[in-house]
Amino acid sequence: MASERQVGRQSAEGKRGAPAPALARVGSPLGGILTHAFLLVAGLAVAFPFYWMLVTSLKTPAETTQLPPTLFPQTLTWDNYAEVWRAAPFARYFLNTVFIAGSVTLGVLVTAALAAHAFARMRFFGRQILFIALLATLMIPFEVLLIPDYILITRLHWEDTYLAMIVPWMANVFGIFLLRQFFLGIPGELWEAALLDGCGHLTYLFRVALPLARSGLSVVAIVTFLGSWNALLWPLVVVTRRPEIRPIQLGLATFTTEFGVYFHLVMAAATLTILPVVALFLLAQRQFVESIARSGVKG
Amino acid sequence: MDLLHWLDVPADWRRMPAHRRRRFVRESLGAYGFLLPTLVIIGVFHLFAIFFAVYISLHKWSILKESYVGLANYADLLRDPQFRHSLGVTLWYVVGTVPVGLVLALGVAVLLFRPIRGRGFYRTLFFLPYVTSLVAAAAVWQWMYNPDYGVLNLALTKLGLPPQRWLLEPQGVFQLALAPAGITLPAWAAGPSLALVCIIVMSIWSGLGFNVIVYLAGLGAIPKELQEAARVDGASEWGVFRHITVPLLSPTTFFLVIIATIRAFQAFNQIYVMAPNDPTTQTLTLFIFQTFYASSRAGYGAAAAMALFVILLLLTILQMRLGQERVSYGE
Numbered sequence: 001m002a003s004e005r006q007v008g009r010q011s012a013e014g015k016r017g018a019p020a021p022a023l024a025r026v027g028s029p030l031g032g033i034l035t036h037a038f039l040l041v042a043g044l045a046v047a048f049p050f051y052w053m054l055v056t057s058l059k060t061p062a063e064t065t066q067l068p069p070t071l072f073p074q075t076l077t078w079d080n081y082a083e084v085w086r087a088a089p090f091a092r093y094f095l096n097t098v099f100i101a102g103s104v105t106l107g108v109l110v111t112a113a114l115a116a117h118a119f120a121r122m123r124f125f126g127r128q129i130l131f132i133a134l135l136a137t138l139m140i141p142f143e144v145l146l147i148p149d150y151i152l153i154t155r156l157h158w159e160d161t162y163l164a165m166i167v168p169w170m171a172n173v174f175g176i177f178l179l180r181q182f183f184l185g186i187p188g189e190l191w192e193a194a195l196l197d198g199c200g201h202l203t204y205l206f207r208v209a210l211p212l213a214r215s216g217l218s219v220v221a222i223v224t225f226l227g228s229w230n231a232l233l234w235p236l237v238v239v240t241r242r243p244e245i246r247p248i249q250l251g252l253a254t255f256t257t258e259f260g261v262y263f264h265l266v267m268a269a270a271t272l273t274i275l276p277v278v279a280l281f282l283l284a285q286r287q288f289v290e291s292i293a294r295s296g297v298k299g
Numbered sequence: 300m301d302l303l304h305w306l307d308v309p310a311d312w313r314r315m316p317a318h319r320r321r322r323f324v325r326e327s328l329g330a331y332g333f334l335l336p337t338l339v340i341i342g343v344f345h346l347f348a349i350f351f352a353v354y355i356s357l358h359k360w361s362i363l364k365e366s367y368v369g370l371a372n373y374a375d376l377l378r379d380p381q382f383r384h385s386l387g388v389t390l391w392y393v394v395g396t397v398p399v400g401l402v403l404a405l406g407v408a409v410l411l412f413r414p415i416r417g418r419g420f421y422r423t424l425f426f427l428p429y430v431t432s433l434v435a436a437a438a439v440w441q442w443m444y445n446p447d448y449g450v451l452n453l454a455l456t457k458l459g460l461p462p463q464r465w466l467l468e469p470q471g472v473f474q475l476a477l478a479p480a481g482i483t484l485p486a487w488a489a490g491p492s493l494a495l496v497c498i499i500v501m502s503i504w505s506g507l508g509f510n511v512i513v514y515l516a517g518l519g520a521i522p523k524e525l526q527e528a529a530r531v532d533g534a535s536e537w538g539v540f541r542h543i544t545v546p547l548l549s550p551t552t553f554f555l556v557i558i559a560t561i562r563a564f565q566a567f568n569q570i571y572v573m574a575p576n577d578p579t580t581q582t583l584t585l586f587i588f589q590t591f592y593a594s595s596r597a598g599y600g601a602a603a604a605m606a607l608f609v610i611l612l613l614l615t616i617l618q619m620r621l622g623q624e625r626v627s628y629g630e
Contacts, residue, residue, distance in 0.1 A: 031536065035410045039417075042407060043424050046504065050427065052450055053439040065448050068456070115337040123323070124330035127307040130338075137345040141565055141611055143587050144604045147597050148351035149344050171340035201329060230432040232568045237592060249434045253572055256438045263442045270435040281430045285423055288430065293512045 056267035057081070064264040080268040084255075087265065090272055092244060093251035100165050100247055101228035107170030108224045109217060115171075116179035117205045121191060134173045142233070150237050162245060164238040169228065175220040178294070182216035183209050222284075222291040229277055248273050352601050360598035372602035382603060384578065385586035391491035392582055393563040395499035396506070401555055403503065404510030405548070409540065411511065412518045422515075426508035433505060437572035440501040441466060444573075468493035469579045492579035498570055505569070506562070510555055517551030518544070553622045560618070561611055583607050 056064060057080055059073045084090060118124070119131060149168055158164040186209060194204040210217065235250045246254070252273045259265050281288050303312055309323060331338075356372055359365040376382050407425060411418055428436060443450050444465035452462040468475070471489025491499070521544065529539050567584045574580040581589070587607065591600035 032415070035413060035415055039407070039410055039415075039421055042403075043421055046425055046428060046507065049436065049439045049443060049504070050431075052443060053435075056442065067448065069448060069450050069453050071450075111336040111340065114333040118330040118333040122326060122330040122333070123307065123309075124327035125306055125308060125323075127330075128305065130334070133346065134337075134341060137341055137349075139612065139615070140345060140349055141561070141604075141608055143565065143584055144352050144601075144608045145345060145348045146587070147355060147591055147601045147604060148348040150591075151355070151597065152343065152348065152351070168340065168344040171337040173341065176337065201333070226430060230434075230568075232434055232571065233588070236571075249432055249568075252432075252438065253434050256434075256441075256572060260441075263445070263448070266438050267442060270438045273435045274431045277430055277432070278427065281427070282423070285426075289422070289426060289512055292429065292509060293516055 053267045053270055056264055057271045059264055061262070061264050080264045081272070084265050084268045084272065087259065088251060088255050088269070089244065090248070090251065090269065093246055093248040094272075094276070096162075096245055097229060097248040100162060101225050103162075103166045104169045104228045105221050105225045107166070108172045108175050109221060111171040112175030112179050112220060113205065113210060113217075115176045116183055117201065117209060119176065119180045120183035121204075122201070134176065138173050146233065146237060149234075153238055158238075160239055160242040160245065165235055165245075165247065168234075169224075172220070172224060175224065178220055179213060179216050182213035186212050218287050219291040219294050222288055223294075226277065226292075352604060355598055356601035356605050358598045360601075361595045362597075368598070372599050373606075375599065376602055376606060381578070381581075382586060382606075385581050385583050388491070388495060388580065389564060389582040389584075391495060392499060392502075392566065393560055395491065395496065396502050396563045396566075397556065397559045399499075400503045400506055400559060401510055401552065404507055404514055404555075405552075407507070408511045408514035408518060409544065412515060422511075425511050428505045429508035431505070433568035434572055436505055437501065437569040440497070440504075440569075441573050444497050463493060466494045466497050466574050466577075469577060472496050492577070494574050494577050495580045498573055498580055501569055501573070502563075502566060506559065510559065513555055514548070514551060517548050521547045553618070557615060557618050557622075560614060564607065564611055564614075583610075 055071075055073055058076045058078070059070075060075055060077055060079075063070060063074060119127070153159055153164045153168075156163075158167075190208055191204060194208055199207070230249060231247070232249045232253060235247050236253070239246055239250060243254075252269055255269050256266050259269075304310065309315065312320070312323075315323075355364075357367060357369060359368050359371075407421075411421055411425075446452060446462065446464045446467055449465070451465065455462050469492045471484070471486075471491060472493050473488060473490035474484045475493060477484060525543055525547070526539050529543055534542070564582075565584055566582060567588065570580055570582060570585055571588070575585070583603070584607070587600050587603045590596050590603060
């Protein structure tokens, strides 16, 4: 309503001035130049930290601390990467994270698909109450769970295990709601036809619903994987005595503390850490962007 | 009757034939089979945990439970200067990241929404920091902020400005700005420390892509006719933006303000990497973490976490209220 009123006001103002040619909206040359100038400056500012990371990681130790700093390296060397590899078990961190993030993602896909199907296609006792209870957990900030969950983990004797990093995050309410939305979007006739054919819930879910909800699954998978790959706070708390099971972010954070003054090494380690995710992102950009936009929109 | 309805039992339960009752029970059991993994995990690590957190917060609890202390932890929090200080730091952090981040994102999104060359490239570029881990990004920014060899001080000296200590500077930025004029501000007016502002700038950089993407989606949902009609009527580009685009984007802005505020309150990784031990950058999340992790005070930390929870709940309720009054949905 408000907006329509404002449109009215705009047009009143417009009539007073000279009518603008309709073509103006394609953009005056000046507007185009300004747009590009702004985007270019902003783009350079956004890209610079990546450039600086990469360039530093390829500089010799001496050049890294040379004054004034060199914007373009004089000599390029891969030695820093080899040294990082020797100084800390980054390959192991990497494999740990693939295992942890992979298990969490797979777990979330399975638990969320099952629960979403129950909420989408089944009538059962206590359904609304459960739905509201699950919805309410979305409001709980992670910081509140940190201490009780850590104490739970110690009671289970799961400190310093992969289990501690995987099991608590194998179910995800956002995933359930998103997949439920997708399942509700599948025409009811398909479900009825499946019932007539003597199809059970599991068969329908795996043969009919999941293949049709592929894009929903990829949203859940990407968001979960990214969150798990980039997590620091929880691993920091539950992994203290077994450095060999550290995920990569914890490995990098520890490396940064220990080798903080050797910037060429820290930058090489940072590059190694973000490389897999950046590569995945560049390969599947559209899915990434769509998924993350949706993750905010909460289905 | 009402209870039955709330529990999703069919309304005519009492009059239903036995075989239909059995079918409902069977289907309910089946559904719980589907829900079991979710209910166990969410039930234990989220739902039970939140009640457990309240329980812990009512105890003196370091490594193990020691004694019931009622609300003493909460009373101590109110008196704890470190806690109050961390609240102030958190507020500066939120006020620093959210409005600037959203205005920048809106600007970028509006420009990227135009049919310009290189749109896809820019979109990818702006989004890249968001998929980059905060730990790695924080390490890079820490290096750029390095007072001795960092690239930012190189830029300042090239511009003829005095070099800064960036993340190592605990002085307030207002104080720093006025120091050359010989003015000394009282502590409360000194502003956020330069170290905190450095973290704020990095966080804006990191979150920009997400905000841009959501704004682009919002822009795509605005009917073109309104803007075109206004242009035909002679409205300037700025007028269209100010009086049509911005009001019609208000649901998106509203959504982003809530999300960005909640996230800002929860920021941890970048602060932990860039300035873990500086009191001027110790936000509430860092305070909770340090209380629990470094000082092993689980009870006290849990109370502080509950305080964060209450603040976030109140903020969300407040924003919902305001939103209902102010947001225009264009209908």
